[in-house]
Amino acid sequence: MTDGxxxxxxxxxxxxxxxxxxxxxxxxxxxxxxxxYWHTPVAPGGPRRGTPDASPLRELLGPHLRGARTVAVxxxxxxxxxxxxxxxxxxxxxxxxLPYLATLRDLVGGAAPAGARVDLVPGPVxxxxxxxxxxxxxxxxxxxxxxxxxxxxHTELVLCEHTAHGPRARAWVGGPAAxxxxxxxxxxxxxxxxxxxxxxxxxLLDVSARSLRxxxxxxxxxxxxxxxxxxxxxxxxxxxxxxxxxxxGAGDAVPPPPDFYLYSSEWLEAAAGHQVxxxxxxxxxxLAGRLRRARPEETAAxxxxxxxxxxxxxxxxxALLRGLGRAPEELPVGDGPDTPALGYxxxxxxxxxxxGAALAAAGRITLTDTFRDRIALQVHRRAGxxxxxxxxxxxxxxxxxxxxxxxxxxxxxxxxxxxxxSGGLRLWIGGADSTAFVPLPVDASAAAVPxxxxxxxxxxxxxxxxxxxxxxxxxxxxxxxxxxRLAPSLRSPARPDGGR
Numbered sequence: 333m334t335d336g337x338x339x340x341x342x343x344x345x346x347x348x349x350x351x352x353x354x355x356x357x358x359x360x361x362x363x364x365x366x367x368x369y370w371h372t373p374v375a376p377g378g379p380r381r382g383t384p385d386a387s388p389l390r391e392l393l394g395p396h397l398r399g400a401r402t403v404a405v406x407x408x409x410x411x412x413x414x415x416x417x418x419x420x421x422x423x424x425x426x427x428x429x430l431p432y433l434a435t436l437r438d439l440v441g442g443a444a445p446a447g448a449r450v451d452l453v454p455g456p457v458x459x460x461x462x463x464x465x466x467x468x469x470x471x472x473x474x475x476x477x478x479x480x481x482x483x484x485x486h487t488e489l490v491l492c493e494h495t496a497h498g499p500r501a502r503a504w505v506g507g508p509a510a511x512x513x514x515x516x517x518x519x520x521x522x523x524x525x526x527x528x529x530x531x532x533x534x535x536l537l538d539v540s541a542r543s544l545r546x547x548x549x550x551x552x553x554x555x556x557x558x559x560x561x562x563x564x565x566x567x568x569x570x571x572x573x574x575x576x577x578x579x580x581g582a583g584d585a586v587p588p589p590p591d592f593y594l595y596s597s598e599w600l601e602a603a604a605g606h607q608v609x610x611x612x613x614x615x616x617x618x619l620a621g622r623l624r625r626a627r628p629e630e631t632a633a634x635x636x637x638x639x640x641x642x643x644x645x646x647x648x649x650x651a652l653l654r655g656l657g658r659a660p661e662e663l664p665v666g667d668g669p670d671t672p673a674l675g676y677x678x679x680x681x682x683x684x685x686x687x688g689a690a691l692a693a694a695g696r697i698t699l700t701d702t703f704r705d706r707i708a709l710q711v712h713r714r715a716g717x718x719x720x721x722x723x724x725x726x727x728x729x730x731x732x733x734x735x736x737x738x739x740x741x742x743x744x745x746x747x748x749x750x751x752x753x754s755g756g757l758r759l760w761i762g763g764a765d766s767t768a769f770v771p772l773p774v775d776a777s778a779a780a781v782p783x784x785x786x787x788x789x790x791x792x793x794x795x796x797x798x799x800x801x802x803x804x805x806x807x808x809x810x811x812x813x814x815x816x817r818l819a820p821s822l823r824s825p826a827r828p829d830g831g832r
């Protein structure tokens with residue numbers, strides 16, 4: 333579980349990947365690079381496997397963040413940006429993900445030293461960047477890669493473009509995933525408490541590659557039997573568990589029966605395992621289909637990078653390929669520029685998201701085309717009997733989609749702007765390294781702002797242009813508008829430094 337990390341290790345740049353199944357940490361700088369992982373501590377009260385337990389998590393993370401100056405936490409990309417075909421304002425995702433991101437930031441921030449900066453980065457993009465940087469996969473001549481992260485609690489597919497500045501997410505779909513390992517463990521342990529089932533779910537992560545291949549054949553046979561309406565396929569008989577453990581049995585030559593015991597579990601028959609996995613495979617196929625319909629040309633031949641525990645199951649991989657319009661045998665299985673190895677249990681791949689986050693924390697790579705310019709709002713305030721114009725500056729844009737608002741002059745409160753119509757919105761823009769601001773032309777028709785008094789702010793969005801927020805002081809109603817839609821002149825190629 334440890335590779336180079338000690339309790340006294342001091343790494344100024346740390347990447348963290350907190351999943352429902354495992355927590356992984358990569359440290360860079362100072363001492364030699366180091367990696368660490370452990371099973372995620374969960375509160376047994378449920379639901380199902382449980383939820384990450386914040387207190388022991390802080391205790392585990394604390395010694396490994398002791399010397400950190402910057403910490404980057406890998407999270408699902410969909411948590412940082414609306415889904416490819418979600419509502420343009422992303423409000424559906426925001427109600428669920430912003431509290432989670434705030435909790436995650438507080439948890440890691442509470443374990444890190446005072447003053448350490450904690451950023452959130454897109455995990456799938458970070459994993460791809462780390463594997464490319466380490467030479468595990470070769471991106472030479474490659475324009476696109478589909479990263480499929482089939483995790484315990486979240487599944488997403490991210491179409492990444494390979495640019496001069498590294499991989500960039502250009503389209504993505506995602507959604508919650510049921511915990512297949514927990515459901516399989518419940519069948520394998522029909523009698524037992526939460527701790528026993530949790531242990532079995534974790535043991536399934538250590539099944540050998542031979543066992544996985546043979547189990548895949550059994551699961552595919554069970555799926556075929558159900559599709560054919562063969563109600564007699566699951567029958568009593570001998571169960572060759574020796575072959576599952578890598579024995580010398582002849583099981584590899586003959587497809588195992590649907591009543592085969594999966595993963596050496598005396599209760600876990602293939603037919604029952606298929607019933608657990610079938611809804612998950614349907615969901616993965618649907619997600620892949622959505623991505624293919626959104627970006628058909630780019631996804632047609634893009635190589636696949638498979639991450640997450642779901643990639644261990646052949647039925648999940650088959651569903652992914654069906655959704656992308658490919659035949660199962662097209663799944664890359666070797667090494668080379670277009671065939672990344674399917675080493676799900678390889679430590680490099682398992683730590684890829686944390687390692688990419690560490691590289692981002694160290695400033696060695698960037699993972700998004702960050703909006704670097706500064707925005708200010710022209711407003712009026714009353715000084716005695718005189719109206720005085722001033723620029724209310726929007727604060728630095730957080731990376732986790734948290735909204736921030738322009739402040740009033742010296743008051744410590746948010747600025748309030750009265751609008752009689754959308755034409756009253758006047759914005760100014762300044763370069764990241766400049767103190768000068770110039771007017772930013774605004775298309776008033778792009779934002780339908782009812783008359784009223786508003787707080788004005790913004791939040792980060794993908795791929796690079798933030799979203800302007802106008803919150804009615806009286807009703808709380810929020811008008812959201814992507815900044816590049818409101819100010820079309822911002823739609824320009826990215827600068828060489830990755831900004832805009």
